Amino acid sequence: KTEENLLEPFQTLTPREQEIFRLAIQGFSNSETASNLHISPRTVETHRSNLMHKLGLHNHTQLIKYAITRGLITEVK
Numbered sequence: 001k002t003e004e005n006l007l008e009p010f011q012t013l014t015p016r017e018q019e020i021f022r023l024a025i026q027g028f029s030n031s032e033t034a035s036n037l038h039i040s041p042r043t044v045e046t047h048r049s050n051l052m053h054k055l056g057l058h059n060h061t062q063l064i065k066y067a068i069t070r071g072l073i074t075e076v077k
Helices: 015-025 030-037 041-055 060-069
Strands: none
Touching (some): 015 030, 015 041
């Protein structure tokens, strides 16, 4: 096995993908995320699509469940 196969899928995300993941699970839209990070909404969409693919997820509900089961969301406001 390669080293990448031994990593948790979240660890394979780039720092920017992790940042977009965190904003997504906090409820920020792509346009809000783009504004916060000073990038275009299309760039956010690309990063979000890439991270969803890497994590094997297909929608926002799965993204939230992934975050909860891995302890990435500790409280709901």
